[in-house]
Amino acid sequence: MPADLAVIGLGHIGLPLAQAAVAAGIATLGYDPGLATGSGPAADRPTARLPADATDTGPLLDTGALVDTGALTAPELRRMLACGFRPTTDPTELGRVRTAVICTPVPQGPDGELDLGPLTGAARVLAARLRPHTTVILESPVPPGTTEGALRTLLEEGSGLRAGRDFHLAYSPNRTEPGNRTHGHANTPKVIGGLTSACTESAAAFYGRLTDKVVRARGLREAETVQLLETNYRHVNIALVNEMAVLCHDLGVDLWDVIRCAETKPFGFQAFRPGPGVGGHSVPQDLSGPPHTVRPLRMVELAQQVNGHMPRYVIQRAAALLNEHGKSVRGARILLLGVTYKPDLADQHGSPAREIATRLLELGAAVSYHDPYVPAWSVLGRPVPRADSLYEAAADADLTLLLQPHRTYDLQGLAVKAQLLLDTRGATPAGAAHRL
Incomplete structure (x- = not known):
């Protein structure tokens, strides 16, 4: 037919x-x-x-x-x-x-x-x-x-x-x-x-x-450039709040409270939130190099550098937390919560969880994960152990990294059970965990 x-x-x-x-x-x-x-x-x-x-x-x-x-x-x-x-x-x-x-x-x-x-x-x-x-x-x-x-x-x-x-x-x-x-x-x-x-x-x-x-x-080029602008807008603004996250941590400022207050402004501001990376299917474009002959978008290039650095920053924060409690990354039991790029979806495209897990394994950590949408997960060609009992795994782990706050997670309960909890999404109640 x-x-x-x-x-x-x-x-x-x-x-x-x-x-x-x-x-x-x-x-x-x-x-x-x-x-x-x-x-x-x-x-x-x-x-x-x-x-x-x-x-x-x-x-x-x-x-x-x-x-x-x-x-x-x-x-x-x-x-x-x-x-x-x-x-x-x-x-x-x-x-x-x-x-x-x-x-x-x-x-x-x-x-x-x-x-x-x-x-x-x-x-x-x-x-x-x-x-x-x-x-x-x-x-x-x-x-x-x-x-x-x-x-x-x-x-x-x-x-x-x-x-x-x-x-x-x-x-x-x-x-x-x-x-x-x-x-x-x-x-x-x-x-x-x-x-x-x-x-x-x-x-x-x-x-x-x-x-x-x-x-x-x-025309055609105007429509194509709409896609370019919308994609780059997302990446540039995420890069801004990711840099703010690093700055606010160094200053001892609660960025999540800053964003909560800033988004009450009824004009000239749209709230974006930091995280361990960006992920997703949209790829930022700066149009540098062949076949393009136009000047590259320097802000987009910088945004890619900032966002690309976030998984390493998460590792740095994790190592610092473990060190404060007399432990090192080598040999530490680290549980990753949520390995998809968006909450409540199984899509792993571009998820920063993979790079974070890779770097932790290279540093000698014992990595496991939990994600209700991902029944099996491999990194570096090896399967990563999946936690069956979430609360027991969090209690057993030296450090729990919240990478994606799926709605099925009881974050208050996890914060109580976990020995150390680093929340990279600002999803836990204030004071319940260490935040990015």
Whole structure:
């Protein structure tokens, strides 16, 4: 059966978009070549590894390969499938849709540059099946100029069609936040920028079926730069409060009380809170180095340095606390609480817990962890022991590090049981634990 929409890439961007489309009554198929095997970066796998023919929900949920990254839950996937969502690994189906939205991951490579490989691969597959009058929209976070440059070139060369004349091409920054039950597709304004005004209007007509408000950008690059600004805004402001955390500790000032008071200002201030790192799927971009020829964003570069230092600062604070109690990191029993990047989600993408655990192990600590969303966890190629009894583990550990305050944690009770508790999120009651 033909579909109105193809979502290409079923990770943390694509699955929620497909869910919103299905809920709006749009016939939707989801294409991802890694569905059948679960291949691709583990952090961006869909919530489940879907078989090529997943019209029956049984194989989907009985494979034992449920990978909950916080994009969707198993019941939500069941409902989508029951309402007609069709995951597929057959690229020929892409030639039967009116709208194709590319939501492939854009991971950061070892050199710090964004890896556009998944995007170019998806573009080539789509180009070979692209029909006239199709609307192609990119939602993956990319540097400004990517849609009009690399993506347009691949689509035109592979299809023989011309963007803006034979098919519509647009960009829309993704604004999905995993776990946010307050703001979804329906009540979050959608920014659209097209190659031509007709491209913009075609994309706006599609998103108008999903959201209450569509905001038209002047063009493709403006829409791409919206994503850049929103991502960098988060990282720069987190870096500011992370630096404030270090400063306030040195001054003997309670930063958490400072933030509590500052956020009462009704204008000119938005509260951000420090932590052991940033994590998440959004990668800050300073546009330095090739292929960019513009001046790099120095503030973003500095923010990356500040945020990247936080796991080491947490280790320093942990070592200092142990030293104050006559212990060293070497040989110390250290319990990590919450190893995901956000509370109440299983998504571990970019979580600072991994670097913290790695450094502690390298220093000779005996590391264990507890996380209700992570049944098994490995660091340096070795499994990290998981605490079965949380309170007993906290009482036994020389130091407990709270990295993610999941709602299931009784922080008051943990503070009583733990020998030493370092709260990196400011979530414990005042005076109950040492805070970052």
